[in-house]
Amino acid sequence: MKKLLLISLMLCSACEPPPVVAGADNRQRGAQNGRIEGTVVVNSVARGKIVLFLYDASRPPPPVGTGRPITFTVVSQDSIFGAAADGDAGPFTAPFAFSLVAPGRYLIRGFIDNNDDFIPWYGVTADTTAGDVGGAAIDPVSRLSRIIEVGMTEAGTPIPALDVPVSFADTTRLPFDRPIFSVVGGAEQVTVSAPFTMIELQATPVVEGVMQQQTPAFLLRLIDDNNDGMPDDANGDGIPEMWPRVVVRKLAPERSPLLDENDLDKNGIVDAEGTDYEHMDGTTDGKPDVVVLAAGFNIMEYQTQLFDSMGRVKQTPTPVPRLKLVIRPLALDASNPLAPAPLRTLPVGDYAITVIQQTGQTWRVPNELAPGIADALNLPVIASQSFIVQTR
Numbered sequence: 001m002k003k004l005l006l007i008s009l010m011l012c013s014a015c016e017p018p019p020v021v022a023g024a025d026n027r028q029r030g031a032q033n034g035r036i037e038g039t040v041v042v043n044s045v046a047r048g049k050i051v052l053f054l055y056d057a058s059r060p061p062p063p064v065g066t067g068r069p070i071t072f073t074v075v076s077q078d079s080i081f082g083a084a085a086d087g088d089a090g091p092f093t094a095p096f097a098f099s100l101v102a103p104g105r106y107l108i109r110g111f112i113d114n115n116d117d118f119i120p121w122y123g124v125t126a127d128t129t130a131g132d133v134g135g136a137a138i139d140p141v142s143r144l145s146r147i148i149e150v151g152m153t154e155a156g157t158p159i160p161a162l163d164v165p166v167s168f169a170d171t172t173r174l175p176f177d178r179p180i181f182s183v184v185g186g187a188e189q190v191t192v193s194a195p196f197t198m199i200e201l202q203a204t205p206v207v208e209g210v211m212q213q214q215t216p217a218f219l220l221r222l223i224d225d226n227n228d229g230m231p232d233d234a235n236g237d238g239i240p241e242m243w244p245r246v247v248v249r250k251l252a253p254e255r256s257p258l259l260d261e262n263d264l265d266k267n268g269i270v271d272a273e274g275t276d277y278e279h280m281d282g283t284t285d286g287k288p289d290v291v292v293l294a295a296g297f298n299i300m301e302y303q304t305q306l307f308d309s310m311g312r313v314k315q316t317p318t319p320v321p322r323l324k325l326v327i328r329p330l331a332l333d334a335s336n337p338l339a340p341a342p343l344r345t346l347p348v349g350d351y352a353i354t355v356i357q358q359t360g361q362t363w364r365v366p367n368e369l370a371p372g373i374a375d376a377l378n379l380p381v382i383a384s385q386s387f388i389v390q391t392r
Contacts, residue, residue, distance in 0.1 A: 034150040034158030036098040036106065038137075040075055042168045043091050046133045047084075048113040050075040052166060054098050057105035057147045059268065062360045063243070066337070068268035070106075072120065073098055089170065096166070103152045103159075107145055108137040108166055109360075117212060122368045122377065123258070127361055130177045130215050134360070135168035176319060177213035179244060179355045179363045180204050182384035184322070191390045192293065192346075197327045201355070203320075206369070208380035218244055219317035219357050220299060222306050229312035239296060243317065243358040248327055248389055250291035251350045257366040257388065258373070260352070262288035270335060277333065280342040289333040291347050292340070293389070298324040317358060325353070327389060351389040 040050055052073050059067030073096060080094040111118075112133040119125035128134065137146040151159035183190070184200040191197075203216040222231040223241040231240030252259040259266065262274035274288030299306070305318050331347055332340040354364040368379055370386035 032152075032156060032158050033100045033102055034160045036101050036108075036148060036150065036161045036164060038096060038162070038164030038166060039093050040080060040096055040110070040135070040166045040168065041091055041093050042080060042112065042133075042135075043089055044112060044133050044168055044170045044173070045087055045089050046112045046114040046131065046170070046173065047077060047081055047086075048116055048132075049077050049118075050080055050094075050096075050110055050112055050135075050168070051118055052096055052098075052108055052110040054101070055107040055109065057107050060107055060145070061109055062356045062362055063245075063358050066247075066268065066356075071098065071100075101150050101158075101161075103150050106148045106150070106161075108148065108164070110135045110166060110168070112168055115212070117210065119210060122379065123364060124368050124379065125210055127178055128174050128359070129213055130174055132174050133168050133170060134172040134174065135166055137164055137166045174359055174361070176217045176219065176359075176361075177205075177215045178361045179218055179357055180206055180213055180216040181218075181353075181355060181363060181365065182382075183365075183387050186384070188383075188386065189388045189390055191392055192327050192329050194329050196329070198298070199325050199327070201323050201325055201353075203322070204384065206380065206382060208382075209378075211369070211380050216363075217319035217321065218323050218355070219359065220244070220302055220306065220320050220323070221315075221317040221358060222313045224313040224315070229310075231313055242297065242299065243356075244297070244323075245356045246295055246297060246325060247354045247356070248293040248295045248351050249354065250331075250347055251352055251388070253349050256373075257350065257352070257370065257386070258368065261291060261349070263290075275347075277331075277347055278344045279333065280344050282344065287335065289343075290335045291331055291343070292334045293351060293391075294328040294330040294332060296326055298326050329391070331391075346391050348391050351391070353387075353389060 053069040054071050055061055055067050061067050075094050075096050080092050111128050114131040115129055139146040148161045148164055150161050181201040182204040184202050190199055205214045207214050221243045225232055234241055250261045251257055252261045262271050270288050276284050277289050278284055306314055308314050329346055331343040334340040352364055356362050366386045368377055369382040371381050374381040
């Protein structure tokens with residue numbers, strides 16, 4: 001649990017090389033780009049295409065961070081498994097490549113799409129589901145994520161990263177679908193008030209059209225990284241650290257409910273220009289803010305299930321069907337997630353709820369299944385997926 005388009009080569013036999021013109025992809029314009037190449041290595045009975053994601057190493061994906069992929073590539077099922085018999089666990093190997101990679105430091109995550117249900121164009125279909133097998137580029141010595149570097153020579157020529165292995169094994173097979181949820185009671189929205197607002201999230205299967213996720217669950221576990229048997233409290237607020245985590249983030253005002261404030265291009269990076277709110281100490285930093293509400297799960301009803309017979313924190317998660325979400329009328333600027341800064345006032349507007357599992361699986365409401373959005377995308381229309389949190 002501790003452990004996420006091939007470019008055709010045009011050859012010309014003429015004496016003179018053909019003229020080369022930059023394409024529509026902005027990554028090809030005015031920059032020297034390198035590449036990352038390697039081999040996927042699979043020890044698994046799962047079958048399906050392999051999806052590989054490339055991340056900026058300073059912005060890792062869930063569960064470590066909230067980074068979003070820079071790009072992705074796909075290794076076909078035939079390329080990796082060929083005519084392998086059912087039940088054959090390999091090992092299987094196949095090459096992969098990322099082209100047009102700017103010099104920098106990167107991470108690679110991926111998964112075997114065992115259910116053939118990955119569709120990258122929508123948030124509700126662009127994540128792992130039950131039965132998929134996770135993989136990553138791992139340092140063979142530390143067993144931690146390997147940082148892959150595309151360098152640059154003194155002459156300004158990119159140095160490619162070659163012979164990068166990305167490993168997959170059945171030990172990382174996902175037992176549940178994403179933490180799809182709805183709010184108990186059927187309300188369309190809730191307004192945050194003092195001293196706090198509590199709503200209950202219910203794991204909600206969606207089995208319709210391209211959405212075939214029958215086994216959502218919240219994977220609940222207290223964190224005990226120092227292995228002393230007791231829950232950690234890293235920030236000293238008296239509340240034990242746990243999985244899953246939750247983020248209640250402000251949406252862009254008067255825009256699509258799919259857009260976060262100050263991230264209008266949806267790349268996961270705070271926009272260069274945007275709204276800057278006054279901090280509790282009366283200062284502003286002149287930069288757009290990532291506004292989130294103080295929120296967390298109340299897990300009192302599950303406390304006894306999270307410890308073993310010796311009274312020590314269980315290292316394996318407990319799947320639960322419901323979680324109570326407590327939201328306080330306190331806003332923070334989480335531009336620096338390691339040191340969120342309280343805001344002087346509570347920014348008025350709509351907020352989305354995102355649940356993050358230890359597996360790296362996430363779910364956000366509102367999403368593309370909401371009425372008025374799903375219709376245009378030919379996705380299932382699920383009324384509960386339009387729920388919003390409001391401040392007034």
